[in-house]
Amino acid sequence: MKTSLACIPCIITQCLTTLNLTRVDEEKKKSAVNKLLEKLKTIDYDLPPSYNSDIAYAVAYEFTGVKDPYLKLKKECNKLALEIYPKLKEMVEHSKDRMYTAIKVAIEGNIIDFGININKGKPLDFQKILRDIKEMPFAIDDYKEFEKSLDSSTNIFYVGDNAGEIVFDRVLIEELIRCGKKVVLSVKSGPVINDATLEDVREAGLTDIVKVIETGNSSIGVNFRSISQKFVDEFKKADLIIAKGQGNFETLDNIEANTFFMLKAKCETIANKLGVEYLDVVLVKRRHEWGSKKI
Amino acid sequence: MKTSLACIPCIITQCLTTLNLTRVDEEKKKSAVNKLLEKLKTIDYDLPPSYNSDIAYAVAYEFTGVKDPYLKLKKECNKLALEIYPKLKEMVEHSKDRMYTAIKVAIEGNIIDFGININKGKPLDFQKILRDIKEMPFAIDDYKEFEKSLDSSTNIFYVGDNAGEIVFDRVLIEELIRCGKKVVLSVKSGPVINDATLEDVREAGLTDIVKVIETGNSSIGVNFRSISQKFVDEFKKADLIIAKGQGNFETLDNIEANTFFMLKAKCETIANKLGVEYLDVVLVKRRHEWGSKKI
Numbered sequence: 345m346k347t348s349l350a351c352i353p354c355i356i357t358q359c360l361t362t363l364n365l366t367r368v369d370e371e372k373k374k375s376a377v378n379k380l381l382e383k384l385k386t387i388d389y390d391l392p393p394s395y396n397s398d399i400a401y402a403v404a405y406e407f408t409g410v411k412d413p414y415l416k417l418k419k420e421c422n423k424l425a426l427e428i429y430p431k432l433k434e435m436v437e438h439s440k441d442r443m444y445t446a447i448k449v450a451i452e453g454n455i456i457d458f459g460i461n462i463n464k465g466k467p468l469d470f471q472k473i474l475r476d477i478k479e480m481p482f483a484i485d486d487y488k489e490f491e492k493s494l495d496s497s498t499n500i501f502y503v504g505d506n507a508g509e510i511v512f513d514r515v516l517i518e519e520l521i522r523c524g525k526k527v528v529l530s531v532k533s534g535p536v537i538n539d540a541t542l543e544d545v546r547e548a549g550l551t552d553i554v555k556v557i558e559t560g561n562s563s564i565g566v567n568f569r570s571i572s573q574k575f576v577d578e579f580k581k582a583d584l585i586i587a588k589g590q591g592n593f594e595t596l597d598n599i600e601a602n603t604f605f606m607l608k609a610k611c612e613t614i615a616n617k618l619g620v621e622y623l624d625v626v627l628v629k630r631r632h633e634w635g636s637k638k639i
Numbered sequence: 640m641k642t643s644l645a646c647i648p649c650i651i652t653q654c655l656t657t658l659n660l661t662r663v664d665e666e667k668k669k670s671a672v673n674k675l676l677e678k679l680k681t682i683d684y685d686l687p688p689s690y691n692s693d694i695a696y697a698v699a700y701e702f703t704g705v706k707d708p709y710l711k712l713k714k715e716c717n718k719l720a721l722e723i724y725p726k727l728k729e730m731v732e733h734s735k736d737r738m739y740t741a742i743k744v745a746i747e748g749n750i751i752d753f754g755i756n757i758n759k760g761k762p763l764d765f766q767k768i769l770r771d772i773k774e775m776p777f778a779i780d781d782y783k784e785f786e787k788s789l790d791s792s793t794n795i796f797y798v799g800d801n802a803g804e805i806v807f808d809r810v811l812i813e814e815l816i817r818c819g820k821k822v823v824l825s826v827k828s829g830p831v832i833n834d835a836t837l838e839d840v841r842e843a844g845l846t847d848i849v850k851v852i853e854t855g856n857s858s859i860g861v862n863f864r865s866i867s868q869k870f871v872d873e874f875k876k877a878d879l880i881i882a883k884g885q886g887n888f889e890t891l892d893n894i895e896a897n898t899f900f901m902l903k904a905k906c907e908t909i910a911n912k913l914g915v916e917y918l919d920v921v922l923v924k925r926r927h928e929w930g931s932k933k934i
Contacts (some may be wrong), residue, residue, distance in 0.1 A: 349655055349658075349668055349669065349672055350652075350655060350667075352648075352651055352655075352672060352676075353647075353648035353649070353651045353652045354648070354656070356647055356648040356651070357645075357648045360644055360645060360647075363644075370644075373644055374644065374684070377644055377647060378680045381647075381676045381677075381679050381680050382676075382680065385673045385676050389669070418842055451791065497690070
């Protein structure tokens, strides 16, 4: 999908949020923001928003020298999520439709938004999570199509999103494996925001369960300008692709494949694209009208 | 108060919101945003945020030629507010503490936020307004000091904020007059966002009740670089100043005067300055530590 003008303030906010996680002084932050303002004047609006958001993180790194400002946060999010992992598993095991519940658990991992505000040391509110999952307010729910598609699929390619969320993904991945599917999970090759890396999926206990590959870069979503051959191979081999979160939607929406997106629309631009309201939740099968690029 | 880095994305959003109210095409909007990005590189962070927000509206005007994009919206907001005005008056008349209720009505006018989303033709939800006023969640409530100060005051200078809100202000202004106070109300000399102008206070039925003066410019808040002599005179003459909304707080917080601010903190920067949470409501007396500039 393309970058919209509404993405510009958001890209600057992403840079500021990242700068504020470091110890650089106000003057340095101003210099970083000025550099970003300059760069934003020449961005390509035909590219996905995530490609342009990458600029924010590159500028933050250039001015702070901090390679992974979200490291501590990511570890905290994994820890919090792992604390409730047994309860999430139990929920799936006691449900009428295990797969549907596991999907909702995975989406809940995206709803929680393991962002910078979660890092207060408090455990996750499991009662709220339970309520969220029971009453998940799907604006688009293509589960029937997912179910049908899953029946005729063997190879599932799971495009991961954030640390913390990855523990919720584990519940769905384990359910897919239980149903006899072969699952490959992709994570980032290096740090960007709080996106899951190999270290995170190791912490989440996924490396022993599933084949994990890296995207080949540390870009938000799937950046095809520097994607790994492994990613391309697994993507092409897959019968069904599960893509979590906004970044993956922004970059895979127009790629011809049997892709199901699971996310909460955390900005107006994404909501508009999906034809839903801001903050709505969707399980949506990729639509042909979004484009037909070959990978 | 000073501009913070967090104001930058907000200033761009203000420009975009304004551009989107006009019929200019996407390319023109991009050019406008690029011009704004360039200008934001050289802003003076020591100035109040509103001074720098003015740049967003100047750029929008430069690229669209539309002098008052909020005109239709302002008229709609005045109309909606006037529909419930009799009920607001009734509420004050039946309350135990008329002045306190009138203040809460005026603050509710700021809480409602007569922004672009209100313009759906629907009447205002009076039941919600009633609840808001009854349960107004003051994070700072300096009413006792206000009451004391009002007792020894004759001349009140009321610094107005938005269209629509101005009808709610009328309730407080009428209560002040009923108590024998002389009230002067200031409005903008020209259009900026949805700020009230002479035309709006005429529509709100205020011109027959109170002396209305203009700020001398069409800047957000009180821009002392081009303020009218009338404003300065009335400000100096006043025993007590009531300043509504964020723009006025941003520009009057450091000016030595007996000023009471009434607003909802609609951004983190204002909330931080006031030491309250985002979206909190305050009736706050100006504090000496905020500065002691003479007008």
